[in-house]
Amino acid sequence: xxxxxxxxxxxxxxxxxxxxxxxxxxxxxxxxxxxxxxxxxxxxxxxxxxxxxxxxxxxxxxxxxxxxxxxxxxxxxxxxxxxxxxxxxxxxxxxxxxxxxxxxxxxxxxxxxxxxxxxxxxxxxxxxxxxxxxxxxxxxxxxxxxxxxxxxxxxxxxxxxxxxxxxxxxxxxxxxxx
Amino acid sequence: xxxxxxxxxxxxxxxxxxxxxxxxxxxxxxxxxxxxxxxxxxxxxxxxxxxxxxxxxxxxxxxxxxxxxxxxxxxxxxxxxxxxxxxxxxxxxxxxxxxxxxxxxxxxxxxxxxxxxxxxxxxxxxxxxxxxxxxxxxxxxxxxxxxxxxxxxxxxxxxxxxxxxxxxxxxxxxxxxxxxxx
Numbered sequence: 001x002x003x004x005x006x007x008x009x010x011x012x013x014x015x016x017x018x019x020x021x022x023x024x025x026x027x028x029x030x031x032x033x034x035x036x037x038x039x040x041x042x043x044x045x046x047x048x049x050x051x052x053x054x055x056x057x058x059x060x061x062x063x064x065x066x067x068x069x070x071x072x073x074x075x076x077x078x079x080x081x082x083x084x085x086x087x088x089x090x091x092x093x094x095x096x097x098x099x100x101x102x103x104x105x106x107x108x109x110x111x112x113x114x115x116x117x118x119x120x121x122x123x124x125x126x127x128x129x130x131x132x133x134x135x136x137x138x139x140x141x142x143x144x145x146x147x148x149x150x151x152x153x154x155x156x157x158x159x160x161x162x163x164x165x166x167x168x169x170x171x172x173x174x175x176x177x178x
Numbered sequence: 179x180x181x182x183x184x185x186x187x188x189x190x191x192x193x194x195x196x197x198x199x200x201x202x203x204x205x206x207x208x209x210x211x212x213x214x215x216x217x218x219x220x221x222x223x224x225x226x227x228x229x230x231x232x233x234x235x236x237x238x239x240x241x242x243x244x245x246x247x248x249x250x251x252x253x254x255x256x257x258x259x260x261x262x263x264x265x266x267x268x269x270x271x272x273x274x275x276x277x278x279x280x281x282x283x284x285x286x287x288x289x290x291x292x293x294x295x296x297x298x299x300x301x302x303x304x305x306x307x308x309x310x311x312x313x314x315x316x317x318x319x320x321x322x323x324x325x326x327x328x329x330x331x332x333x334x335x336x337x338x339x340x341x342x343x344x345x346x347x348x349x350x351x352x353x354x355x356x357x358x359x360x
Contacts, residue, residue, distance in 0.1 A: 005319070005323055006323065009316070009319065025252065026252065028249060028292065028293055028295050029293055030293065031289065031290060031291070031292070031293040032291075097262060122266075123262070123263070123266045124266075124270075126266075127266060127267065127270060127291060128291060129291070130291040130292050130293070132249035132250055132263055132292065133249075133250060133263075
């Protein structure tokens with residue numbers, strides 16, 4: 001048994017390396033998963049009103065962090081538009097460290113499928129949500145807990161394999177708890 | 179290796195040169211490493227001039243900036259990074275230090291938002307026990323295993339190799355007698 005010890009240790013280390021080398025270090029796990037979504041209150045783009053995240057309680061929703069200066073945001077916009085138009089989950093946009101005029105122009109150009117666009121010009125709400133790049137997308141359940149964070153642009157596969165099933169299970173959970 | 183290159187290596191002049199270059203590199207590396215200690219008053223990349231109430235706060239601020247990872251440019255700390263997020267976090271940390279927050283409070287603030295990866299020095303908790311103590315454990319196991327091998331070798335060397343039971347002695351004698359008949 002002890003003769004095999006070096007081999008066993010080596011195999012354990014190979015296991016760890018194999019697991020570690022398959023992970024992308026730029027995708028950092030969010031500590032917010034299954035925690036309460038950080039509450040915030042921000043001005044709405046192009047309006048005098050204020051959006052409060054607590055208003056979204058009672059129904060699963062999606063938060064998409066975007067900016068007019070962000071290239072990949074353009075790539076994921078059709079996917080988000082699909083999500084917003086076809087499904088029941090409202091998609092709230094967080095306009096991150098942007099200028100109002102630029103954001104308005106961007107939305108006019110690419111379309112505005114969002115439930116509401118909240119302006120986080122200082123980026124402080126972004127810090128609370130652990131945003132470190134753009135775009136990022138969060139799925140929040142009806143109780144206000146973050147259930148999923150997607151880093152980078154959303155693709156159709158991500159939508160089909162992860163986000164849609166999650167939203168469906170969250171909606172049916174909400175229905176069954178009525 | 180041909181004759182010419184082995185002459186080069188074995189030449190005492192070359193050898194002294196290699197040693198001298200090695201020493202100079204080592205010394206300058208050490209000095210550069212120590213040099214970060216001299217940069218207490220160096221400005222963080224792109225930051226505004228910051229005034230603190232006490233020198234202790236200023237020192238804390240400078241130290242903290244070097245201990246947090248910039249998550250955007252992940253190989254830089256907050257002191258060095260020019261990313262917008264790094265600037266925002268520097269401002270946030272500055273505000274917290276000015277209002278009297280302690281190092282552990284600011285650590286917790288950042289870890290709650292960005293996870294353990296934001297700290298260059300991971301906190302000691304259940305999930306990081308393997309990270310902190312794993313190498314020492316591995317060293318102990320390897321050391322124990324090495325000792326076992328060495329002990330085994332020693333026993334092997336110390337053990338008598340000459341067989342002393344009667345059958346073997348008789349056989350040896352008969353073989354020797356056969357030999358001496360030639």
